[in-house]
Amino acid sequence: MEEKTSRQGRPEQRTEARTYSPIKIIVILVLSVFFVEAFIMMLFYFYRDFLEPVHAIFIDAPLLVLILSPILYFFIFRPLMALVEKREEAERTASRERDRFQKYLDVAGVMVVVLDREGKVRLINRNACQTLGYREEEVLGRDWVENFLPARLKKEVRFEFARLISGGREAEGYFENPVLTRSGEERVVLWHNAVLMEGGIAAGTLSSGEDITERKKTEMALKESETRYRLVHNTAFDGIIIADAKDRIIDCNESAARIFGYPREELIGQDVGVLVPDKYKKAHKEGLERFLRTGESTVQGRIHEFEGLRKNGEIFPLELALNNFTLGGVLHFTGMVRDITERKRAERERELIQARLSQSQKMEAIGRFAGGISHDFNNILTAIRGNAELALEEMKKSDPAYPRVDGIVNSVMLASKLTRQLLLFSRGQPFELVPLNVNKLVDELLVMITHIIGEDITISTDLAPDLCTIEADESNIEQVIMNLALNAKDAMPAGGTLSIKTENVFIDERRAKSVPDARPGEAVCLTVADTGVGIEKEFLSRIFEPFFTTKEAGKGTGFGLSIVYSIVKQHRGWISVKSEPGRGTIFKIYFPAALPEKEAREVKPLKGGGEKVLLVEDDLPVREFTKAALANNGFKVVEAGNAKEAMEAFQREPDLKVLFSDLVLKDKSGFNLAEELLTKKPGMAVVITSGYAEETSRPLLKEKGYSFLPKPYSVGSLLKAVSEALERSKRPD
Incomplete structure (x- = not known):
């Protein structure tokens, strides 16, 4: 055996074939014959008695050789030489075939392994060795x-x-099995086996295998990527829609199906147009055709706001990010869809809140302005009204100037109502309940309502003649009626009928329990109805919410009905509303009826009996009127223009019975002045007056037990306030 190296650099084992020369064969045969003959002749020598003489021995041997040699050469040695040469050629051919087969195996792109019946490696190619990390000689055997x-x-x-070799099972087509390399790494190989048969018996197996480790890793990575994609696809809150060039939906996630109100299975296969509102369908189709024709798009690559169409026909706002991709040479479109309904609603509410805040700030400014001017304005009205009333007392009704002076008094009363309305903005007007006839109030407001609502609207009234009185603040009830009239006007832009009705009703216990806020007993029902556009059912439950309005931006504050609701609640009343779109709206407002004794009671101003009144007022015309009114009706008046003068007057006149003071003085408030005087003279009657009493002042007035007289006041209300304060001061605590 000698070792040589192949062209591929791998050691090869080769057996040297024996060569035979004809001369060598002849020499061997001649020598053989010679020695045989010599041996025979020696035998003849030793047994000469039985054999020929000695000289015949040396002659016989050469002759035998000469005679036998040609025969042996032609009939024995030449055939033998041919056989030997044939065998050598066969060995050389087999060696060349083995080398060629090994080369074929080595250049094959797959692993090739031949195992014998015991499972030992008998043949392996270079690819298999490289995969395993071994040399061929380290694997063979x-x-x-x-x-x-x-x-x-x-x-x-x-x-x-073992089952395969024994014939217990057939070789499978392909199967995956890992192999272990020199480094300990496992490589996944896709094998194909074939059984090698010799004489009908399985002699081993021939296996070809492809190292698919990297492919398996790639497949695993793709599978993981697909899993991640599906996870993101299916769990994304935003909708994902994939469509083909024919505008047909080929895939979508559950979020997209939820957003548009379809089951996912139903949405797949549909035309994208089913998700597009009618007004956008044409533009959508034209945009797709333009992109397919020119590759240009005005919407791809950016986020746009559009409107979508749900399965139930609802149109809703959405954000769309559109793009395209090519998969397998086929054009596809992918769209990310986000339902922004809630965001848009929040934006509208934020804008509305900002508008409401701005409106509140404006109203607050108006209120501050109203509060600022009302004090001075009411002082002026007080002086005008008071002096006019004093003039009337001195005049006879037959006097030609009497009606004019009486008109001044009435005009001042109307002006005082205006200031009360202004003070509602600043919440500076105290809530004053008095017996009130709603019919009379409606009659007084009709002229104003007519001017406000315009000529296109007809006013119809149906006022009960025996209507009960209610205990209410007149300015507040006026505002209720006016707000409802204005609301009706806005509901009838093309004209219509405004109906105002009053009636007495009785609310039994059963009805009171079935109507929110209702109270059993006698009540006055004020009905204000219109023939306008009506109110949608979905909005009925919200019409009394502050700032809520269905009007266009800038055309409504959302305060009107909320103020109505607030005022009615403050008067222990309740409201019912009936409305249908296109059929108008009916507001029914219920107020508890006043008790009979309160209806019949009349308050008569009391004249004084010489009691001293300390009058503290910094407005001279008001002070002079008040002093005259009190003096003309039996009171003695000590006047002062500020708190300091009041204290000095008290020192001079210690027997003062009543303090009548303006709330706001230049050097001290009326409250502080009253407290200081009461420490010196407990039990003194106190009346505080003001043209602007803030909400914070009202609890303090009640707590201290002081009487309060709002400006502008009449002679009668002045006398009544002073008389009641005196009576209260005489009662034991």
């Missing part, structure tokens, strides 16, 4: 299962190999 398979598979593979 070794047990394949024991040395080149992972431990966990050895038992199973050995059993299957």
Whole structure:
């Protein structure tokens, strides 16, 4: 055996074939014959008595050789030489075939392994050696299962190999099995086996295998990527829609199906147009055709706001990010869809809140302005009204100037109502309940309502003649009626009929329990109805919410009906509303009827009996009127223009019975002045007056037990306030 190296650099084993020369064969044969003959002749010599003489020995041998040599050469040695040459040629051919086969195996792109019946490696190619990390001589003759398979598979593979060799099972087409490399790494190989047969018996196996480790890793990575994609696809809050060039939906996630109100299975296969509102369908189709024709798009690559169409026909706002991609040479479109309904609603509410805040700030400014001017304005009205009333007392009704002076008094009363309305903005007007006839109030407001609502709207009234009185604040009830009239005007832009009705009703216990906020007993019902556009059912439950309005931006504050609701609640009343779109709206407002004794009670101003009143007022015309009114009706008046003068007057006149003071003085508040005087003279009657009493002042007035007289006041209300304060001061605590 000699070792040589192949062209591929791998050592090869080759057996040297024996060569035979014809001369060598003849020499061997001649010598053989010669020695045979010599041996024979020696025999003849030793047994000469039985054989020929000695000289015949040396002659016979050469003659025998000469005679036998040609015969042996032509009939024995030449055929023998031919056989030998044929064998040598066969060996050389077999060697060349083995080398060629090995080269074929080595250049093959797959692993090739031949195992014998015992499972030992008999043949392996270069690809297999490179995969395993071994040289050929390190693999040949070794047990394949024991040395080149992972431990966990050895038992199973050995059993299957034994069944294959024994004919218990047929070779499978392809199967995956890992191999163990020199470094301990496992490589996944896709095998194909064939059984090698010799004489009808399985002699081993021929296996070809492809190392698919990297492919398996790629497949695993793709599978993981697909899993991640599906996870993101299916769990994304935003909708994902994939469509083809024919505008047909080929895939979507559950979010997209939820957003548009379809089951996912139903949405797939649909035309994208089913998700597009009618007004956008044409533009959508034209945009797709333009992109397919020119590759240009005005919407792809950016986020746009559009409107979508749900299955139930609802149109809703959405954000769309559109793009395209090519998969397998086929154009596809992908769209990310986000339902922005809630965001748009929040934006509208934020804008509305900002508008409401701005409106509140404006109203607050108006309120501050109203509060600022009301004090001075009411002082002026007080002086005008008071002096006019004093003039009337001195005049006879037959006097030609009497009606004019009486008109001044009435005009001041109307002006005082205006200031009360202004003070509602600043919440500076105290809530004053008095017996009130709603019919009279409606009659007084009709002229104003007529001017406000315009000529296109007809006003119809139906006022009950025997209507009960209610205890209410007149300015507040005026505002209720006016707000409802204005609301009706807005509901009838093309004209219509405004109906105002009053009636007495009785609310029994059963009805009171079935109507929210209702109270059993006698009640006055004020009905304000219109023939306008009506209110949608979905909005009926919200019409009394502050800031809520269905009007266009800038055309409504959302305060009107909320103020109505608040005022009615403050008067222990309740409201019912009936409305249908296109059929108008009916508001029914219920107020508890006043008790009979309160209806019949008349308050008569009391004249004084010489009681001293300390009058503190910094406005001279008001002070002079008040002094005259009190003096003309039996009171003695000590006047002061500020708190300091008041204290000095008290020192001079310690027998003062009543303090009548303006709330706001230049050097001290009326409250502080009253407290200081009461420490010196407990039990003194106190009357506080003001043209602007803030909400914070009202609890303090009640707590201290002071009487309060709002400006502008009349002579009668002045006398009544002073008389009641005196009576209260005489009562034991």
